[in-house]
Amino acid sequence: MRVERLGQDKIRIFLTFDDLHERGIEKEDIWRDIPKVHDLFNDMMEHAYEELGFEVIGPVAVEVFALPAQGMVVIVTRGRSQTSFMDDNEYDDDIYEMEVTLEESDDVIYYFQDFEYLIDACHRVREVLTEGGKIYGYNERYYLVLDELDLENQSLYNTVIALLSEYGEASTVTKYVLAEYGKLVIGENAVEQLCEHFE
Missing domain, CATH: 3.30.70.1950 (Alpha-Beta Plaits)
Known part of the structure; x- marks a missing residue:
């Protein structure tokens, strides 16, 4: 897993197919809403925080590009947090509001x-x-x-x-x-x- 910063609120993560296999995830699983994919996303966010200090709280946009025989590129963009308008009891830091875009490329x-x-x-x-x-x-x-x-x-x-x-x-x-x-x-x-x- 490689992480790089694209901007203040945007990072790119490259996952190899080995990264996915280590977690028991097949390429097709990425499109599914299953616990191990959530665990993978949490691992990516932890990795991004350790390497770049990139912390995610609240809404995020996630773009996933599948690349042939190479792996996947995941671009995560932080949205503007609305926590100041929410009651503390209504907001849980461990839950991400995700807007996910999936694209597959055969290039x-x-x-x-x-x-x-x-x-x-x-x-x-x-x-x-x-x-x-x-x-x-x-x-x-x-x-x-x-x-x-x-x-x-x-x-x-x-x-x-x-x-x-x-x-x-x-x-x-x-x-x-x-x-x-x-x-x-x-x-x-x-x-x-x-x-x-x-x-």
């Missing part, structure tokens, strides 16, 4: 610390994937984004993820963040273009 996004690793990865991926992909620069890293449409079947999907994992790391940054804050390096057919320019 594959990997980042590379070094441009050479990105080149090597693209040469390997090009053996099975001849078109598609975008490359962004963001926070001194290079990101390869493959949209779900670029990966037409499960076998190809799994192969591409296995190849990319040899050279890079699964990203917790979504393509929307990259499009807004990153620098677009190659906008289309990035794998093929990079391979043609760097033998």
